[in-house]
Amino acid sequence: MKREAPQSIADYGPLFFPAGMLLVFFVVPFGTMIAVSFFQRQQGGFYTPAFVFSNYERFLSAFFGGVLGFSLMLAVTVAVCCVVLALPFTYLLSKLPRRLQVIWLVALLSVLSLSEVIIGFAWSTLFSRTAGITNILVQLGLMKQAVALSPSFGAVLTGMVYQALPYTVLVLYPALVRLDPTLMEAARTLGSSPVRAFFNVLVPALRNTIMATLIMVFIFALGSYLLPQILGRPQHWTLSVLITDQAIYQSNMPFAAAMAVFLVLVTLGLVALTLLIGRKGEKA
Amino acid sequence: MITALRRFYFFAIGLFLALPLIVVAGVSVNAKQTLAFPPQGFSLGWYGEIFLNPEWRSALIASVILATTSAALAVLIALPLAWFLWRRIAPWANIFQVLGIAPFTLPPVITALGLLTFWATTGFYGQPWTAVIGHAIFFVTLPLVTLSLGFSSIDRSFVEAAATMGASDRTIFRTVILPLILPYLVSGYAFAFVLSLNEYIVAYMTVGFTLETLPIKIFNALRYGYTPTMASVTILFVATAAIIFSLVAKFGDLPKLLGAMATDDK
Numbered sequence: 001m002k003r004e005a006p007q008s009i010a011d012y013g014p015l016f017f018p019a020g021m022l023l024v025f026f027v028v029p030f031g032t033m034i035a036v037s038f039f040q041r042q043q044g045g046f047y048t049p050a051f052v053f054s055n056y057e058r059f060l061s062a063f064f065g066g067v068l069g070f071s072l073m074l075a076v077t078v079a080v081c082c083v084v085l086a087l088p089f090t091y092l093l094s095k096l097p098r099r100l101q102v103i104w105l106v107a108l109l110s111v112l113s114l115s116e117v118i119i120g121f122a123w124s125t126l127f128s129r130t131a132g133i134t135n136i137l138v139q140l141g142l143m144k145q146a147v148a149l150s151p152s153f154g155a156v157l158t159g160m161v162y163q164a165l166p167y168t169v170l171v172l173y174p175a176l177v178r179l180d181p182t183l184m185e186a187a188r189t190l191g192s193s194p195v196r197a198f199f200n201v202l203v204p205a206l207r208n209t210i211m212a213t214l215i216m217v218f219i220f221a222l223g224s225y226l227l228p229q230i231l232g233r234p235q236h237w238t239l240s241v242l243i244t245d246q247a248i249y250q251s252n253m254p255f256a257a258a259m260a261v262f263l264v265l266v267t268l269g270l271v272a273l274t275l276l277i278g279r280k281g282e283k284a
Numbered sequence: 285m286i287t288a289l290r291r292f293y294f295f296a297i298g299l300f301l302a303l304p305l306i307v308v309a310g311v312s313v314n315a316k317q318t319l320a321f322p323p324q325g326f327s328l329g330w331y332g333e334i335f336l337n338p339e340w341r342s343a344l345i346a347s348v349i350l351a352t353t354s355a356a357l358a359v360l361i362a363l364p365l366a367w368f369l370w371r372r373i374a375p376w377a378n379i380f381q382v383l384g385i386a387p388f389t390l391p392p393v394i395t396a397l398g399l400l401t402f403w404a405t406t407g408f409y410g411q412p413w414t415a416v417i418g419h420a421i422f423f424v425t426l427p428l429v430t431l432s433l434g435f436s437s438i439d440r441s442f443v444e445a446a447a448t449m450g451a452s453d454r455t456i457f458r459t460v461i462l463p464l465i466l467p468y469l470v471s472g473y474a475f476a477f478v479l480s481l482n483e484y485i486v487a488y489m490t491v492g493f494t495l496e497t498l499p500i501k502i503f504n505a506l507r508y509g510y511t512p513t514m515a516s517v518t519i520l521f522v523a524t525a526a527i528i529f530s531l532v533a534k535f536g537d538l539p540k541l542l543g544a545m546a547t548d549d550k
Contacts, residue, residue: 005373014364015377021361022383025421026395029402033394036401089297092290102533105542110525111301113475115482115499118518121506122304125515131311131321133303162300174543194286223391225485230506240393247397247489253404260397267390 037257047254055258064242071238074228075221078160079214085161086168087210091202093169094176105170112166120230123159124150127231156232160224168217175209208277215274219267239263305522312515319510330516340513343501346412347481350497354419355427355476359469361420362427367457370435381428388425395422396489403490410494418490419480426479427472430541434468435461467536474532478525 006012040050058064093104125131127150137143149155183205187197203210225240237245239259247256307321315325334340365380387395399418403409438461446456484499492500498517505514532538 003371003373011372012368014368014371015380018361018365018368018384019380021417021421022380022424025399025402025417026383026387029395029398032401032405033398085297088293092293098539102538105538106526106529106533107298107301109529110522113478113482113525113529114522115484115502117484117499117503117506118482118521119304121502121514122308122518124506125311125319125321126304126307128319131307131319133307135321162304165297165301170542173539177539177543219389219391223393225391225393226503240391243393243397244485244489247400248492253401256397257401260394263391264394267394271389 033257034261036253037261039254039257041252041254055254056262058255058258059262067237067239067242070236071222071240074156074160074236074238075218077157078164078221079217081157081161082164082168082217083172083210083214086165086172087203087206088198090169090172090176091198094173094179105173108166108169111162112170114163116163116224116226117230119159119163120227123155123162123227124230127155150231151233151236153232153236156228156236159227159231160221163224163227164217164220167220168213171213171216172209175206179205211277212274215270215277219270222263222267305519308515308518312512312519314512317510317512319512330512331520333511333513334517334520337513339496340498340501340517343496343498344517346495347498350415350419350487350495351477351480354416354423354480355473357416357420358424358476359427359473361424362431362472363469366428366431366435367461369432370438381432384428385425387422392422392485396486399486400489410491412491412495415487415491415495415497418486419476419483422483422486423476423479426475427469430468430472430475431465433541434465438464468541471532471536471541474528478528481524482521 035049036047037055038051038053039047039055040052041047041055059068093101096104126133127148129146129148132146132149134143134146134149138146179202183201184197187201188194192200222238223240224238225244228236228238228241240263243256243259243263246252246259310321310323311319312330313326313328314320314323314330315327318324334344362384365384368374369377369381395418399414399421400409403411403414408414442460442464443456446460451459482499483497484503487495487497488500488503496504498521502514502517505511529538532541
């Protein structure tokens with residue numbers, strides 16, 4: 001059957017249900033959120049329709065500037081850590097026999113699908129004084145006394161890297177599997193060591209992929225809303241945490257919505273950048 | 285030297301991924317209600333607790349019902365859309381593909397907040413069924429991606445042959461297309477199911493005060509008092525995900541689903 005343009009209304013039939021669902025339950029809620037971001041807040045958790053910019057003006061305070069700066073810094077750090085760890089790993093993974101690859105992929109998917117609640121709980125246990133990793137170090141004689149490692153910035157960072165690492169590997173995986181194997185073989189034949197070939201041939205060849213992955217992991221990390229709460233102190237809270245906090249606990253929907261709109265704009269800007277890089281990469 | 289280094293790297297990443305789960309597995313078999321590792325005593329009682337304690341059991345049931353229905357709804361949305369985009373030339377309809385992928389690409393808190401304002405405005409806030417729709421929209425990306433991949437791998441000449449012999453669109457769909465894309469449909473459902481089971485923020489923001497799913501229950505327990513049941517539920521979740529993804533790998537082509545080329549392409 002050739003693909004053909006729809007001839008009659010009936011040909012559009014299959015589109016009705018999916019299009020309707022997506023419009024009513026994604027586009028309309030999205031629009032509602034944007035509308036609410038301009039509404040006036042009323043004491044007691046309600047809001048009245050209005051058109052004010054006061055919710056956006058609150059961003060200009062030093063406090064929110066600090067939170068935004070911290071969120072971006074944290075997401076960048078997570079993205080860099082993940083790509084640095086995942087790139088050699090994914091490369092080695094793509095060279096494994098297929099059966100072993102599948103086992104690793106299942107393991108990565110299982111960790112990736114874990115709820116943030118569960119990751120937070122698991123790491124808070126691992127960082128706790130009574131059941132944590134320091135107990136193992138004490139038993140090995142490396143430490144005198146077990147200590148609590150969370151809440152701290154290191155704990156938040158570790159938890160978020162743990163959450164984003166499988167995602168990073170799975171984003172890199174297709175590009176590395178499709179990579180021309182003769183590239184590395186040529187480098188090896190010409191006498192380069194595997195490590196040197198990796199840095200001097202593979203990394204430059206994958207420049208665009210690496211940039212695109214960094215941005216995707218950055219967006220992924222920006223969405224983390226529970227780990228900073230569970231593993232960090234209030235000064236480690238990110239924009240996503242603050243949005244949840246304002247919406248649920250402070251009942252300030254207009255302000256939460258304004259922050260969410262802002263987060264969308266940041267994300268969309270970055271997605272556009274990823275697409276641009278991807279297009280450039282295809283041309284090259 | 286290099287082989288040793290490579291082995292060490294695999295071991296280190298594997299340990300990093302497994303360590304928290306090993307500790308949680310250890311904690312889950314503590315004999316008493318303590319958070320201790322290595323475990324003190326051995327008991328599988330905390331696994332029984334998930335099914336016997338009415339609070340945990342109702343959270344488990346709520347989670348399973350939510351995941352089963354929302355994944356089904358996600359597939360129902362994705363299937364006709366993916367089919368239409370494959371069957372017809374309608375460039376503007378690609379906008380719906382973008383809309384299907386957007387909720388998953390944006391930070392989850394945005395979808396959650398959008399749905400919260402929407403349900404609050406329409407007056408359905410807190411109704412348990414709103415979570416089903418929320419998860420279906422949030423995870424529609426997964427069946428949409430697997431099904432688009434499935435359709436693109438169908439040889440159009442099969443369909444042409446069937447059409448030449450006089451089969452109607454409906455018959456072709458049922459007898460030719462459906463069997464060919466079934467593995468992709470099942471894996472799309474499986475991905476959506478597992479992720480819905482683990483999802484917290486959308487469920488919390490839309491039905492958090494009326495319906496307690498397992499992730500919400502774990503989070504509340506984390507705040508208001510520790511119990512080893514949290515650990516046993518965690519292990520149950522990891523095991524469920526591992527089993528489901530292993531089945532997907534066994535009956536489908538996992539590397540291909542994840543974007544690598546199929547074996548015979550190499």
